[in-house]
Amino acid sequence: xxxxxKDVDAVVMDIDGTLVDTLGSYTxxxxxxxxxxxxxxVGLTVSDNLLNKAIHKLRLTGGFNxxxxxxxxxxxxxLSGLSDKxxxxxxxxxxxxxxxxxxxxxxxxxxxxSYLMNLLSSVNNSGLDSIEKEIREICCRESxxxxxxxxxxxxxxxxxxxxxxxxAVFDEIYYGSKLYSKLTGRKPLLGSEEGLIKNEKIIVNxxxxxxxxxxxxxxxxxxxxxxxxxxxxxxxxxFEDFFKPEALIFFEDVLIxxxxxxxxxxxxxxxxxxxxxxxxxxxLEPYILAAYVGDSVEDALMxxxxxxxxxxxxxxxxxxxxxxxxxxxxxxxxxNAAAIIPTVNELKILLGG
Numbered sequence: 001x002x003x004x005x006k007d008v009d010a011v012v013m014d015i016d017g018t019l020v021d022t023l024g025s026y027t028x029x030x031x032x033x034x035x036x037x038x039x040x041x042v043g044l045t046v047s048d049n050l051l052n053k054a055i056h057k058l059r060l061t062g063g064f065n066x067x068x069x070x071x072x073x074x075x076x077x078x079l080s081g082l083s084d085k086x087x088x089x090x091x092x093x094x095x096x097x098x099x100x101x102x103x104x105x106x107x108x109x110x111x112x113x114s115y116l117m118n119l120l121s122s123v124n125n126s127g128l129d130s131i132e133k134e135i136r137e138i139c140c141r142e143s144x145x146x147x148x149x150x151x152x153x154x155x156x157x158x159x160x161x162x163x164x165x166x167x168a169v170f171d172e173i174y175y176g177s178k179l180y181s182k183l184t185g186r187k188p189l190l191g192s193e194e195g196l197i198k199n200e201k202i203i204v205n206x207x208x209x210x211x212x213x214x215x216x217x218x219x220x221x222x223x224x225x226x227x228x229x230x231x232x233x234x235x236x237x238x239f240e241d242f243f244k245p246e247a248l249i250f251f252e253d254v255l256i257x258x259x260x261x262x263x264x265x266x267x268x269x270x271x272x273x274x275x276x277x278x279x280x281x282x283x284l285e286p287y288i289l290a291a292y293v294g295d296s297v298e299d300a301l302m303x304x305x306x307x308x309x310x311x312x313x314x315x316x317x318x319x320x321x322x323x324x325x326x327x328x329x330x331x332x333x334x335x336n337a338a339a340i341i342p343t344v345n346e347l348k349i350l351l352g353g
Contacts, residue, residue: 221247
């Protein structure tokens, strides 16, 4: 497979874990948001170690490109292990858009580790649908699902992600209260968050980007689940200097708005759907063979599905900035990655620089 890489004359890349180290930002924002809501609802804090394992397990399925989804699933997974009586008290105490000032109930720090990880074992690359189905089956047997539905309505997720209190808290933790308010025009919910975005570090060396730009004649693109604004805050100069603007695909570019019977609905075609990759590749034509460089299973699945749709693209996996290096490498090997390298910076060697 490596021999085929000599024909690569267009390169598309992921951002998180590929161009930028986000373990201290987006991954940490998942942990902080999960514990924020669990503290408010049940007075519980889950260890970073367990949450990192849960996050990695979800990411290995290929169905969780969106960190809001990951946050939601872990919260609902923990709550689904509570009793009917406990869930009823939470559901009956919630008020729309009002975050409880103190825990509604206090649960003993039971061993949630085995329950949560067993529950997440049922998840597959269909993402939210698979975990919703599993929780529904578990809780319907115990008549708990109606209470979880009330909690879902409070979180506003996933049905109203553009108005969701879960998404708002996550974004304020990630951006920081001041920047969140500036970007959204909304009053901060937390008020004093510094913002985890400040922890992000650029992985890619400009010498590598310069090599790729020359090798491909500026046929460089991005496909990411990030909003454009968060990407530009960290990478604006790099975008301007090295990438083709038309081949930059962000969260907003795969959010498809339709109107049915006078009502706007939104369809989010995030990875592993190949829609975003096909848009980027179209902007890079003509080329002989494209490579997509990413750090996740959904990246590899997206490339597979793009090829099934007639594209000519190979997957190159990077692993150093994932939560579990060994399992990531093993998974990429099973998925027949064209190459597996520690970071994007080894592309210069891999592609003949």
